[in-house]
Amino acid sequence: MRLQGLRPLQLGRFSTVRGGGRAWSVAVLTLATSVAACAPDGPPSVSSPSTATALSTTATSPTTTSTATGTTGSSTTAAATSTSTTTVALERSTSVGDRRYPSLGTAGIDVESYDVELEIDPDRRLLAGTVTVTGTFTAATDQLSFDLDGPEVRSATVDDATVEVRVDGSDLIVALDDPGSPGERFVAAFEIVTAVDSGPSFGPDAGIFASQGGLWSVNEPDGVSTWMPVNDHPTDKAVWTFRLTVPTGFEAIANGALVDIVADDGATTWVWHQDELMASYLVLLLVDDYDLVDDGAIEVGGATVELRHVVRSDRRDDLDRYLDITRRQLEFFTALFGPYPFDRYGLAIADSQPGLAMETQGLPLFSSTDLDGTLGPLQHLLLAHELAHQWFGNAVSPATWDDIWLNEGFATYAQMLWFDEVGLSTLESEAELALRTLPDDGWPLSAPTDLFGTVSYNGGAVALHALRLVVGDEAFFATLRAWVLEHDDAAASTDDFQRTAERVSGRDLDEFFETWVHAPDGPPDAFPVVSATEDG
Template identity: 40%
Template sequence: MRRISPLLRPALGVALAIALALGGCTRSDEEDGFRPGSTDLGDPYVPGRGNGGYDVGHYDLDVRYDPATDRLTGRAVLTATTTTGLSRFNLDLAGLEVDRVVVDGASATHRRTGDELVVTPARGLARGARFTIEVAYAGVPAPVVGGALGSGGFLHTDDGAIALGQPDSAATWFPVNDHPSDKATYDLAVTVPEGLAALSNGAPGPKRSADGWTTWRWSERAPMASYLTTLVIGDYQVTTGTHAGRPMVTAVPASEPATGAAAASLARTGAIVDFLASRFGPYPFESYGGIVVADPRIGYALETQSRPVYGPAFFSAGRPNPSVVAHELAHQWFGDSVSLTRWRDIWLNEGFATYAEWLWAEHDGGRTAQRAFEAQYATTDWSAPAVDPGREAMFGNAVYRRGALAVHALRRTVGDDTFFRILREWTVGRRDGNATTDDLITHAERVAGRQLRSLFDAWLVGGSAPALP
């Protein structure tokens, strides 16, 4: 992500009656190894988000959206595997009404508690079991209020809608285990009034129109964190082609000139990806692209997987802005393919993406990465940490600046050959997975054959300016 500007027990019979009324587990459930899944994954940056007891492998989403009424109807089929014996489990879902829930073909009891959908299957689910959850739902989706990044969630627009945001957005339009530690693949079919585009992640599938409606299909076959999903509906100029044998889909608002700054910036996508691949290793996904939106409430760009979304202000100067494209495309490696395990380590996303801007600028004839490093070093506030900055500062300057400075300091310390081997082996070895800061340090030390923790500590969390390497 990149911003425009600068978290006495009752008698057994009574207990049994209460547990059954609440759809919970009974004492016998516990003895049989079935317990409720946790209602929170314990990440303090996103309290209440994520759920325990299972891991989702795939989402199959079929939604219909009518901008005239702002009403969305949906059917979600989740394929998951239990990590413990479950008597019930939760999904994150904000605001929308649930008509029915089916687990493994049998009707399940469900209830709402705030933004939690509590599901009690007809039978307990054994540990290690693969199961399916089907949820039929509908309603008027709502934006996220007070998001750490700003406007996000499901936003109604003049010509459609935008579902976008970090760290929250997915639960505003489909039931989800809403935390990046549970990545999954996706298939999406979205039906909208004929004449409107419906853009999302991954490779495009066949479109079909009937009775004044068009269904667009998208498939993301690489595991994706839920906050990286997007849905952009409206009047767009959509350009579909290929790059390196893979689909390339870009879109700009229909109101934008076909040769304007936004379109010209997206046209650099292929060249920038190729350059970054030469530094970071093979591009990790099956498709490329980007979407520019017109809604001024989107004051940021976000690395939605395989197809970043860019707010309009990045192109308001009327000239191409390849720097922001480089930033968001770098996230395809750092943040999307290799995702954080907990939000405290968001510098792993933003520090490397900021450093990619420096690399691209040098490659494109601008100032060198070393000059960028020197300029940032001279103006950095060393009192603010890049690691575990707190929810309120998770998009603060330290995460970006100190993160990028630490990356370049590592390069200066170990030398170019070792540095780029560290990066390439990291992105290949951790592809489609999750990681922490400690994981990166351990990896860098192994490749470099030397101790590096004190270096990372000084550049990421130390309270004073580190000595230049």
């Protein structure tokens, strides 16, 4: 996520600001125009949630019953028993067990699709409607749990039956009269009302924000749960449909293909369908006066990619400056990373916070202040970084938020590659500069103190450049292509990446990863020196 600028890639200064009980990072680009990038960050050290062990009890009633054994950690276990000798352990999960964000997600379910039907009043900053979640149980349980931090739930149903819900902290919990079994499907629907905070700035919290004339969103890492129920962790990707009704004169934008526009008395419903699996943090929601621009298609990597852009109507001419470079970058990165992983790509140029860009799937978000019709180092950086994320972060998402370098380090290295390609700098000088200016603390790369800080971005890029020097160009880019191919539509970890790199390169990389990725004090002060015979 987000730009992390240098000279043009070097951080001018870096600080941590505390607010709202959470930390967020601020980076200022040392460019002709200073641009800040910020992102919420979780606690630097949180113990993994515990899971209770299963009970074995004897029920006295001939009917199936369930008994909770406790509330410690992310998951409790109950025993459902009958007069038979069979005892079924029921899980009650409210977390996937992510060390950095222990309250996010829920184990025991696999969400297949979200149908988000909302009426949006941008003037009153209200969202109201129904969110329908379809999925499958992966463990026996007598409850459903979703992340929810703010919205009011007016009513709920599970499989068309009305149910009671309760909110416990940031968890929306639905008790099930009939426990779900592994492989069994469920359909849960929630009628919700959400009020958007009046503050316009993205800061300590992600979610939906107000612009001068509408609404915009950045949802990494946990913003979607601030406006709808969701299994808000990248390990549970799903298909999404958005049915967004806004007053006439507004456009409502989301991910995927625009499949319908329905005009009614004083309102218009915009229907978007994202049929490629998407993590919740990659959701885009925009409401304002937008032009939708069809720029045809491009043939890259043996596939056709549709080019569909969105730009504020009063900034329509600014988009033209970026149409050609978008095509060139798609061709460049496809040659290096393998086929572009989605059916479509475009730029969303919005009245959003300056200095903030987000890799929302297939349609990354940029501020109209940054993509202002000029094409300098800042614009090259932003466009390259967010496009690279479509492979690294979107197609392959982090298995835990500690694995964020697999997103940000890869995208930062990609922007270095692009700067080298267009002559704005050289890869070697940018990599050396990034290495020399890494911070002394905040390590290791595999579990950084600041999620969206210099360690994740520049430290990740430095590790990749070191890996390239060790295994050679051919094996390095083959590793990147294999990484996407093997883990597309899924989430993967640092250990997974090491296994891919070892398999492709034919090398034991334990020492390399201990030195460049897992070292608690950061990497060495110099890149590996590899002889011509060692260089693959």
